[in-house]
Amino acid sequence: MREYNQKEIDKKWQKIWQKTKLYKTLTIKNKPKFYCLDFFPYPSGDGLSVGHLRNYIPTDVISRYKRMRGYNILHPMGWDAFGLPAENEAINKGLHPKITVPKYITNYKQQLSIVGLSYDWEREINSSTPDYYKWTQWFFLLLYDKGLAYKAISFVNYCPKCGTVLAREEVEGNTCWRCHTEVKKIKKEQWFFKITAYADRLLKDLKLVDWPENIVEMQKNWIGYSEGVEFEIPVTGLKTKLSVFTTRPDTIYGMTYVAVSPEHPIVRQLVSPNKRDEVDKFMRMVEKESEIERLSKEKEPLGVFTGSYAINPLDNKTIPIYLADYVLSTYATGAIMAVPAHDERDFIFAKKYKLPIKVVIQNTEHGLQNENMECAYTGEGIMVDSAEFSNLPSDEGRQKIIEYIEGLGIGQRVTYYRLRDWLISRQRYWGAPIPIVYCEKCGEVAVRDLPVLLPDVDDYKPSGTGESPLAGISEFVHTTCPVCGREAKRETDTMSGFACSSWYFLRFVSPKYDKAPFDKKEVEYWLPVDLYVGGAEHAVMHLLYARFWTKVMYDAGLINFVEPFFRLRNQGVVHAPTGKRMSKSRGNVIIPDEIVERHGADALRLYELFMAPFDQPVVWDTNGIIGQERFLKRVWRFVVGRENKIGHVGVNSSSPLPSLHRTIKKVTEDIEAFKFNTAIASIMEFMNKIYNISMDDATHREVAENLILILSPFAPHICEELWQTLGKEDSVTQMPWPEYSEELVREEFVTIPIQVNGKLRATLEVKKGTTREIIEKLARERVKKWIVKGIKRIVYIQDRLVNIVMRLD
């Protein structure tokens, strides 16, 4: 018998697949399509780890499975090569990104090929090449032309180590998402994309996708929908009124002060002369506060009385106006009506500054609310002390008061979102230049002649001056105005890498197309992405941005769908054996190369899938892989070592076919449900069951062929070899997926547990459908010794269970 030589087989088939272009995407669109996509990685010097494979192997299995189910498959791979991650890698290595990026890509491709992933490499894309970023710039202009890209001065997050500003989504806690350096707030003019214009649709359309619940929740949370009423409050002695927003107008009669953000433009008018010193002192404290630790857990709210008073427009009561640091200038109107009795922060503030607490919602289930309450009651209840609205349930009163306010003409129903516009300028070298020039005469002008090439420079490192390294390249900066031909200066910031990744999934359908970012016909066939797999860390970055661009493209009539990724799945993180996250800096990255060398690509593939459910985090332990290797050897011997067993034929064993068909059914269902671990377990179980039973040649062949077919998406190398050994000429990957027979799957016999008082005492092997009468008789016989006090009742479920319940006396 020929030995199973995994190394030789891996190499042999990887070569054949490459030579025959087996995984090339079919262009004849006569079949249903399936677009199966991985989050494209940035090329890292760490190389591809076993963690990356936890993403790529499942999608490879799905792609192979779907191909066998008769789909046209688009399964491409590319490189997120522009942007902070790729550039920081280069800087850390002390090399130019133009050197590291191609080098790391070559390594990644090599590593991907040795595990036998079925990518169509003719569609490979790289976001840092001019034929790609030309179109990223084109999209910038699309947004610009639609009024969705604008330049504005505001407070932004700046990472001192990376030397660039960041989007809000790129600030984790208070640190940079790449280097975890604490960010600073600086005032700077920057380019933004107006994602807030799409807040409502980004929220609403989450209903259209099949995504993990936690990702949907995170996006909802980030978008932050709030429905309420905005109304004006008169200020005594001032003509200007103060606008406030509340989601709880039902508590309006409980307002005992008004709180204004220290950054609010009205502050100067509010402060009375005798309060000026006190307010100045407060302002300095607030400034200091924000510089030190904004994260401190139980930060006390800070505030100061302005000396001004407001009038509650509903009951005309006069109440003080405070400046309060817990009121944000960046959300809603930057001022609130404070209701200490029914808002936690207002309550704490009121206690601290000895402001009155007026109860206007009662809920007797939660105890009586009164001035001596120990914390705010924020729930629903019955309105009290609220003029003509008293005795209404709070939810009803809420609507009534909104209508009343609208009737008075002092306010209206509004919706606010927490989402802010997407800051896309980066003061970094390695990105797509923003295609804008500033002309003395014409002002800001779009550059239509694309691409605006990134100049080749030696000094690519961030300047740290708050300016892009490109600002120092005179030949780049100085240009002529495309409109009037006069002298002009280029925008020197580059775009965030997340701009590049906001449309890459469209480029794969026509990666070399040069008339537009994509060939519309191809997009119509392939998009949206049917299955998108990657890490959960992009929940509110890439995934939100790509959804936004998709909607912009839809509105521009470029595409006919509104959500880019129909089904999204997140693989579980692979931790190093120490339990920590794998990273080069920790020196604990496990790469697949050695494992493949020692155990073979198929064993590694199986192990990645088998070790835990797909979406569960795991601690890597290479020891377990030996079990997969043993299993593959058993499969090999079962198929190839037939001649040794031929002598046993004739011993009466039960047919392996019902088991085979049950296994086909189980594997089919499990792949569809992303349960790869139990799919593999069921094939193993089947193998164990039939390994030593004798069968005639025809049966053996039938079993072997089907076994190879259902195993092939998981372990393609050994399956190709075995398929060939059986005398087949075509690749196993091009065979149709086996169908199971309903008849064979049906169980003829069942094992029925017999319980006494719910405790298992015996089991009964009977033919399915045996009558209750017979089973009860057999059951009583079997468990006679436990039946001592007489039977109270017998719980009987046909073909499933008998439980004899005894009398208790």
Next chain:
RNA sequence: GCCGGGAUGGUGGAAUAGGUAGACACAGUGGACUUAAAAUCCACUGACCUUUAGAGGUCGUGUCGGUUCGAGUCCGACUCCCGGCACCA
């Protein structure tokens, strides 16, 4: 604090219209084969107890309580772990 997920043998994990807990695998023990090792094959492998044996019993899915003939699964309270958000009015 809020939202989401989770806790099952020495280990990774199976099993939810409530119905034989521990599939499959790792590690371990014993045996077969072998000059030997590797590889392979077979058996055992939750804990505790009874028994000469065959066999049998009790407990057992984070904790406490409930519903039920019957709970890993449902309900209530709690503990711990992981992920996310964190002054958003």
